[in-house]
Amino acid sequence: MPSSPTTAxxxxxxxxxxxxSFHSTFEITETKYSVRILKMHKSTFIYIGINGREFLDEIGIAMPMADSPGSVVNTVALGPQLGCDSQQLAQKLAKRLNKQIYVSCNIPFDRMVMPLLEKNLVKIIQENPEVV
Incomplete structure (x- = not known):
């Protein structure tokens, strides 16, 4: 008699x-943001979006250069090649954390919100270093 799927x-x-994985939320100027962090082997994926309206619109990738300490190489994997907030944030985090970082930052660009968003993200990482 053949074995059942449960037995196999x-x-x-x-x-x-x-x-x-890790999930957190924070609020900036009455807008609630969601941060999802997926820690993988030697790399980290960070998603940032408006809570309740989560979508994947762009992905930036950055990693430290092995032969040039302090230097980071980066690119856009998904989304616009110019003005990609995800790419810029991935570059900053890869340099700071010295590891490969994927970022999907899916919020409308706002020069007032972005520094506060980065500050909240860094705070989350500092308070939870095991997530990256």
Missing amino acids: SANIPKEVSSFS
Whole structure:
């Protein structure tokens, strides 16, 4: 008699995942923002969006250069090539954290909000260093 799917799956060894996730919210000028952080092996993905209106519109990637300490290389994986807030934020975080960073910052650009958003994100990372 053939084995049932439950019996067959019971023999699969379980491994510990190298991924972990974190979620937080904060408020700036009466707008609530959502931050989701996915820690992966040697890299981190950070999503930032308006709480309740979450979508993936752009992704910036940055990583430290192995042969040039303090230098970071970056690009846009999804979204506009010019003026990508995700790319700029990924570059700052990769330099600060010295690791590969993916950022998806999906909020309308506002020169007053962006510095406050970065400040809140850095605070989250400082208070929860295990998430990156």
